[in-house]
Every structure is written in C-alpha cells, then in structure tokens.
Amino acid sequence: MAAPTAPTDARVALLERLIDHAPTFPPASLPPADALAEDRRARASEHAFALSRLVWPASRLDELGEEPRELSVLADGPVPDDPRIEAIEVPPGRNMDYGGRTRAVYLELPLGSGGEDGAIASLGRLGLVGAKVRCGGAVTPSVQELAGFIRACGSHGVPFKATAGLHHAVRRGDEHGFLNVLAAVVFGDEEAALAEYDASAFSLDRASFRWRDREGGPAELAAARGERLRAIGSCSFFEPVEELQALGMLP
Secondary structure (H helix, E strand, C coil): CCCCCCCCCHHHHHHCCCEEECCCCCCCCCCHHHHHHHHHHHHCCCCHHHEEEEEEEHHHHHHHCCCCCCEEEECCCCCCCCCCEEEEEECCCCCCCCCCCCCEEEEECCCCCCCHHHHHHHHHCCCCEEEEEECCCCCCCCHHHHHHHHHHHHHHCCCEEEECCCCECCCECCECEHHHHHHHHHHCCHHHHHHCCCHHHEEECCCCEEECCEEECHHHHHHHHHHCEEEEEECCCHHHHHHHHHCCCCC
16 A cells, blocks of 8 residues: 655645544533534535544543544543544543553643653653643643643654643733644744744745744654644634634635
8 A cells, every 4th residue: 555645735734634623622612412513514614634533521422423523532431442433532640551552542741740751751652652731721831831741742752632722823821822832843942932922923835834934844744743743622623723814824
C-alpha cells in the first residue's frame, strides 16, 4: 500500500483533523440531540477537513445510538469495546490498564505541581500513551507552565492534546490562543509564542504558516502535527473556524 501523500497546502497541513469536537461539554453544554445535529453540520461543512473526533463521556455512549462517528471518549467510567473509539482521555488520578490497547490514550496532567517533566517522561515509555493538558476552565495555566509542558512533551517524544480554554485563535487577556499553541509546537520559543497578543504576527496561507520572523511550510507543519500536537478540544467547531476566516487564514 502506498504511503499517504503529504499535504502541499500549509493550511491543510496545520489544521487537518485539528479540532476534537466536544459539544456536550461546557460552555456549549448542548443536549445530546442538539450536539449530534451540530456535529453533523460540522461534518457537512466546507471546512470539515479540520474536524477530528467527536468527544463523548464513556458513561453516556448509549446516547449516540448507531451514529457513525469516530470518537474520543472521556473515561469517566469503564470504556466499552466500541469500534468507533479511536482515543481515550483519562482524567487525573484514574487508573487504567494500558496493555494491548490499539487506541490512543491521553493522560491528563495537571500543571503547577513541579513534577510534570518526570510524568511526561514516564508516558514516553508506555508507547501508545500521550498527554492531555487543560489550557483553561477552573484553572488557567500560566504561560510558563504551559510552555514547560509543551517543551517537555517535545523533549520526551510524547504527543499531546490541548483542551479547555482555547476559545480564541490568538491570546486574549489570560486566555491562551490555539494559534499560539500551534506556533509554540512548530517553532519553539514557547514562552514568547504563547504570550503573543498581536494577531497580525500570525499568518497562514497555502504556502506557509508564519509567526513573526519564523516560517514553516507544509512538510514541517505536517510533521509537527503528526509527532507533537494531535488535536485541540473545542465545544464549538464553527467558532474557531470563523476566527480563522476573520484573520484571512481560511476562505
């Protein structure tokens, strides 16, 4: 079987399957029927290439019926053997047996304890396990804390998912921006990338993704996404897409 063709469009390389859609989670908190309707609308949109899995609690999978959808399941209870499940998100302090799993497993790591580097290093030895970080919600990590997490994941070869609080493309006040996170992953200089407030410092077109004097083409962006940042979680699919459109990064 031939290897998949690498994207030649930087927008696709950076954004393909970026958004894990979590419409039942706050602040959207949609009822199941409305959440599924919104997810179907996202799947039918012209920007569906940026849509990844549907995020759903394991304890409520019966609400999905036979919906044909790739899932990332929050392990708030036992995780069933459902072929739709591609990833499992494990809350802090919950123990699971990782042996023999063929699905991606993301362990959520709270920041600020000082032991993140060692915890991330241990994940790298578990093979199929990645890390998950909350960028907002009840607690918003500082620029330094989030930068340290991203740097440690890169150092130890651990892919990660970022979720919660990434409501805007570019940093606003104390809220982290998802373009900032992408720039930190692609270009390094994590503290400066995460602290960037100027939306005009970022640009994205067919040729490249740029942050100030840094530039990455499709091959570099595809590698960064494949090896490092697997997805961001968002309760809305259309809000981040609309912000990218307002910045001229998507049609």
